[in-house]
Amino acid sequence: MFIKKILIIIQPVLAICMGLFIGLMIAYGLGENPWSVLKILVNGAFGSTHDLASTLFYTTPLIFTGLSVTIAFQCGLFNIGAEGQLLSGAFAATTVGILFANLGSPLAPFIAICASFIGGALWGFFAGYLKAKRGSHEVINTIMLNFIAVGITSWLTLYVFPNRGTQNPETQEIAAQFRVPSLFLTEHATVNFSFFLALLVAVLTWFFLWKTVLGYKLRATGQNITAARLSGISVNQMQILAMVLAGGVAGLVGVAEILGQAGKFRIGFSPEYGFMGIAVSLLGRNKPLGVVLSALLFGALHKGTMNLDLETENITRDLSLVFEALIILSVTAEGLWSYILERRK
Amino acid sequence: MTIEEIETYCLQLFNSTLRISIPLLFAALGGFFSERSGVINIALEGLMLVGAFASAAIAYFTHSPWLGALGGALIASFFALFYGVFVIYFRANQIVAGVALNMLAFGLIPLIAKVLFDVTGSSPGLSIEDRFQIMPVVLIILLIVFIHFWFQKSSFGLWAKFAGEHPMALHSAGISVFRVRLFSVWLSGILAGLGGMSLSIFLSSAYSRNMTAGRGFMALAALVFGKWKPLPTVFACLLFGFVDALQIQLQGIVLWGAEPVPVQLIQILPYVITILVLSGFVGNARPPSALGLPFTKS
Numbered sequence: 001m002f003i004k005k006i007l008i009i010i011q012p013v014l015a016i017c018m019g020l021f022i023g024l025m026i027a028y029g030l031g032e033n034p035w036s037v038l039k040i041l042v043n044g045a046f047g048s049t050h051d052l053a054s055t056l057f058y059t060t061p062l063i064f065t066g067l068s069v070t071i072a073f074q075c076g077l078f079n080i081g082a083e084g085q086l087l088s089g090a091f092a093a094t095t096v097g098i099l100f101a102n103l104g105s106p107l108a109p110f111i112a113i114c115a116s117f118i119g120g121a122l123w124g125f126f127a128g129y130l131k132a133k134r135g136s137h138e139v140i141n142t143i144m145l146n147f148i149a150v151g152i153t154s155w156l157t158l159y160v161f162p163n164r165g166t167q168n169p170e171t172q173e174i175a176a177q178f179r180v181p182s183l184f185l186t187e188h189a190t191v192n193f194s195f196f197l198a199l200l201v202a203v204l205t206w207f208f209l210w211k212t213v214l215g216y217k218l219r220a221t222g223q224n225i226t227a228a229r230l231s232g233i234s235v236n237q238m239q240i241l242a243m244v245l246a247g248g249v250a251g252l253v254g255v256a257e258i259l260g261q262a263g264k265f266r267i268g269f270s271p272e273y274g275f276m277g278i279a280v281s282l283l284g285r286n287k288p289l290g291v292v293l294s295a296l297l298f299g300a301l302h303k304g305t306m307n308l309d310l311e312t313e314n315i316t317r318d319l320s321l322v323f324e325a326l327i328i329l330s331v332t333a334e335g336l337w338s339y340i341l342e343r344r345k
Numbered sequence: 346m347t348i349e350e351i352e353t354y355c356l357q358l359f360n361s362t363l364r365i366s367i368p369l370l371f372a373a374l375g376g377f378f379s380e381r382s383g384v385i386n387i388a389l390e391g392l393m394l395v396g397a398f399a400s401a402a403i404a405y406f407t408h409s410p411w412l413g414a415l416g417g418a419l420i421a422s423f424f425a426l427f428y429g430v431f432v433i434y435f436r437a438n439q440i441v442a443g444v445a446l447n448m449l450a451f452g453l454i455p456l457i458a459k460v461l462f463d464v465t466g467s468s469p470g471l472s473i474e475d476r477f478q479i480m481p482v483v484l485i486i487l488l489i490v491f492i493h494f495w496f497q498k499s500s501f502g503l504w505a506k507f508a509g510e511h512p513m514a515l516h517s518a519g520i521s522v523f524r525v526r527l528f529s530v531w532l533s534g535i536l537a538g539l540g541g542m543s544l545s546i547f548l549s550s551a552y553s554r555n556m557t558a559g560r561g562f563m564a565l566a567a568l569v570f571g572k573w574k575p576l577p578t579v580f581a582c583l584l585f586g587f588v589d590a591l592q593i594q595l596q597g598i599v600l601w602g603a604e605p606v607p608v609q610l611i612q613i614l615p616y617v618i619t620i621l622v623l624s625g626f627v628g629n630a631r632p633p634s635a636l637g638l639p640f641t642k643s
Contacts, residue, residue, distance in 0.1 A: 026453070030460055078440050134624035137569065139387065139440060141623065143562045144616040151613035159607055278444050316465055321452025328445035333435035334639075 011337055012283055012290075016297065019327030026322060031314045040311050041304035051303065056191045057261070059299030061086070061253040061270070063198035065277025066284060066291040067205050068120075068250035072138075073286045074209055075242030076222035081127055081142025082250040083274025084149035085120040089251020091153045092119025093258045094265040097174025098161055108177040113197070113255050120251015121244045123149060128243025132236035138243070146274065154267050161265075169267040180259045192260030194252075199292065201249060206288040208245075218242055250274065271302070272321075279324045283331055298324065358590055363482070364548060365593075366586025368393065368540040368557075370485050372564035373582050374492055375536030377575060380568060381496075382529035383509040383635040387443030388428050389537050390561025391450030396421040396541025398454045401468040401552035402461060410477045410546050418538035424450065425534020429527045436639035447561075455554070468545075468552040476550060481543040488536075493575045505529050509633030512640045522640045537561065559616070566619045573632060584622070588615045 024034035045055045065082040072079035079085075096115040103111075127145060131138040154169070161171040180193040209215040220228040221238040229235050257269055280298050284290025305320035330336075372389050379386040399420040404413030428446045431437040455465035462468060496502035504525045507515040512522045540560070545552045563585055571578030592614045598605060 026456075030456055080440075080444065130620070130624045136620075136623040140562055140566050140569070141620055143559065144566075144620050147559055147616040148613045148620075151609045151616075155607050155609035158609065275444065275448060278441065279448075282441055314460055315456055316459055318452045318455040318465065321448045322456070323452075325445045325447075325449035325452060328448070329431055329437065329442060332437040332441045332445070333431055334437060336435045 008285075012285065012294075012331060015283070015330035016327055018330040019323055022326050023319060023323040027315055027319060032312050037308070037312065037315070037319075040307050041301070043304075044307035045300035045304035053191050055296075055300045055303045056195055057256075057299075058302045059295050060192075060195045060198045060256040060260075061273040062276055062280050062295035062298050062302075063202060063292055064252045064256070065250050065273050066280030066295050067202060067288060068124075068246040069277045069281035070284070070286045070288065070291055071205060071209070071218075071249060072242050072246040073281060074222050075218045075238055076225060077128075077131065077239060077242055077246075078139050079124070079127075079142060079243065079246045079250075080139050080278065081123065081145050081274070082246070082277045083270065083272060084142065084146035085123040085247040085250035086253035086270060086274055087146075087149040087153045088123040089116040089118075089120030089248070090254030090258050090269070091156060091265055092116055092122075092251065093178075093254040094161070094171055094174055095156075097178040097258070097263075098172055101175035103175070104177065108175075109180050109259060112174075112178040112259050113180075113252070116251045116254035116258075117248040118251070119254065121248035124243040124245070124247015124250070125240065127247075128240040131243070132239040153265065157265055157267055163264065170262075171265040173264050174258065178259060179263060180255060182260065192256065194256035194260045197252065197255060198295075201252065202288040202292050205249070209288075214241075250277070276302070276324060279328045282328055354594075358587075358594055361590040361593065362583065362587045365589045366583050367481050367485055367547070368544045368560055369564050369567060369582040369585055370489070370579060371481075371540030371543060372537050372561055373567045373571070373578050374488060374575070375533035375540065376564050376568045377492070377533075377573070377578060378505065378529040378536070379533035380565075380636060381509045381573060381633055382505040382526045383512060383633055383638065383640070384429070384432055384526055384530055385439040385443065385637045386428075386530070386533055386565070387440055387562070388425070388446035389533070389564055390557055390559065391447035392421045392424055392428075392534050392537035393541035393544070393557045393561045394447075394450050394454060394555070395424050396538030397545040397556055398458065398468065398541070398552045399538070400542035401471065401545040402458075404471055404475050404546050405469055408475050410475055410480070413475075413546055414477070414480075414539065414542045417542040418535045421538025421541065422531050422534035425530050425537070426527070428534075429530035432639070433523055433526045433530070436641070439637055439639075451555070458552075466554045470551045471546060473550075475546070477543075477547045481539070481547045484539070485543075489575065489579055496575060501525075501528075506633075508640075509635055512635050516640075516642065526640070537564075540564070563615065563619055566623055569632075570622050581622075585615060585619065588618045 024037060027037045028034045044051060046052055068082045069079050093112045093116040096112050123145060127138050127142045130136045130141050157169060157171050163170050163172050182192045209219060217233045218238050220233055221235045225235055253273060276298055280291055280294045283294035301320050301323055305317045308319060309316050372393055376386050376389050396417040400413040400417030403416035404410050431442050432439045459465045504515060504520055508522050508525045516522050544556055567581035567585055568578050570581035592611050595611050596608050
């Protein structure tokens with residue numbers, strides 16, 4: 001029992017070490033010195049205040065998508081669709097920021113934040129509704145919805161709100177009063193308000209899932225759907241609710257990107273935050289605190305590997321995907337861990 | 346439009362439906378083996394991409410599409426074995442491990458492309474002699490017929506069915522569930538690799554970044570639509586292929602007003618149809634009972 005408890009804590013740490021080790025060996029195989037690759041990674045992620053700010057900047061969306069996957073997972077659903085939901089949420093925020101440019105209210109950022117949530121929630125709702133009412137599997141549906149979101153947001157960007165002043169595939173700028181404040185660490189390095197929003201949402205998610213009746217019903221549905229149904233919980237409603245909340249939280253990535261950073265919707269702004277969210281949630285053992293910590297790790301990995309493009313000859317930032325994949329595989333290999341556990345006994 | 350124009354138009358559409366369906370057909374048959382034996386295979390997408398890249402790279406260096414196809418299928422099957430070991434022996438969650446394998450493929454391929462060709466996005470174009478003109482079409486037809494009968498009549502087909510429906514019964518009969526599942530996943534890797542091959546050295550002339558564009562997932566959807574049976578799955582693939590062909594034909598056509606329908610909206614057509622098909626017409630498709638459940642002996 002005691003060994004099991006320790007294993008729960010050290011298993012993710014071991015998995016991270018294993019993933020990093022194998023990833024570095026792959027870098028070695030491709031002709032790089034693994035030690036210097038590791039140094040580039042650490043320096044790139046934490047080397048200066050500017051790097052640290054960038055790391056936190058990448059951490060923020062990952063907290064949102066990680067929580068999104070977590071909420072769905074607690075209800076027994078796989079949300080592979082955070083990518084589409086965050087695009088939908090980000091575009092909703094952009095739309096509000098452009099259409100209501102004359103709105104002078106001090107509540108403007110708040111309205112745009114709500115728009116992000118609603119945009120994402122709508123996209124999550126489709127998947128939840130189809131799962132609960134039509135019985136079609138959420139994994140394939142959310143993946144299809146990702147592609148649909150890419151298509152629709154690209155079309156809206158290029159044809160409905162195009163930025164005429166540039167060749168870049170992006171929308172017009174949103175009105176200034178919708179932006180959320182930046183916090184300057186040094187002169188150039190900023191972290192925006194959305195980072196704190198992400199931490200707040202993590203606390204709220206924990207409170208909702210573990211301290212409210214509705215959250216309990218949602219988790220009961222995830223634990224044992226038959227038992228939940230027999231005890232009178234409307235599992236269909238819970239599944240829809242879980243996907244709506246998951247989508248809404250993923251949509252809040254729009255706050256980080258649109259309201260906090262770019263001020264406009266740029267096609268392809270997300271480096272697959274949605275898929276990284278799956279890794280974040282899994283490594284964080286589907287708990288909000290774990291999600292925040294593992295989002296920080298993946299944010300650091302993402303920022304650190306960016307420097308590989310410039311500072312090494314043979315490898316590129318694509319290595320971060322390899323690291324993530326290896327870490328997920330190491331975490332999820334249950335049989336491997338119980339084998340190690342048996343040996344220790 | 347005159348009658349002749351409509352005729353050529355339909356002929357073109359028919360022709361391109363057949364061509365475009367081929368990668369889907371390979372991948373869906375691959376998914377068929379894996380899922381019937383009880384292993385969900387979200388990794389099809391990544392396996393196809395590996396097959397597409399490896400085939401194009403090998404065909405480029407050896408100037409032989411045959412070696413390219415063989416190499417691509419084998420390399421994809423190694424990835425499938427890796428996936429299989431994780432989900433079958435280590436009891437990793439099949440959807441999570443599948444997503445991870447896709448990420449691994451999406452990350453590893455650009456790194457290797459960088460070393461081989463000094464660009465991350467694509468492989469160099471293949472000349473017409475280094476590509477297939479008709480072989481994948483013949484191969485897929487032979488495979489469909491073969492798999493249909495083989496799965497019905499062979500003892501392996503029966504084992505795979507039991508591994509997916511009632512693994513304990515298979516285990517009691519003294520057959521290793523692990524090995525049957527691993528072999529099925531390996532087969533699905535070969536077939537998905539061939540699907541990728543047909544994308545890069547049959548339908549186009551090089552590997553390009555993310556060229557599978559969700560076809561692995563669509564193959565899975567076709568499998569659900571085909572109720573996990575080979576022949577209905579083939580028709581589901583042809584339907585998706587038709588929608589994709591229609592999508593390409595529709596690009597640039599003026600349906601209403603003065604402007605052509607934007608390409609971004611037409612491109613989502615196959616994905617919309619997939620969702621509609623899955624949510625509307627599947628009815629009570631019953632997946633294999635043990636699908637997604639890891640097998641433990643005790």
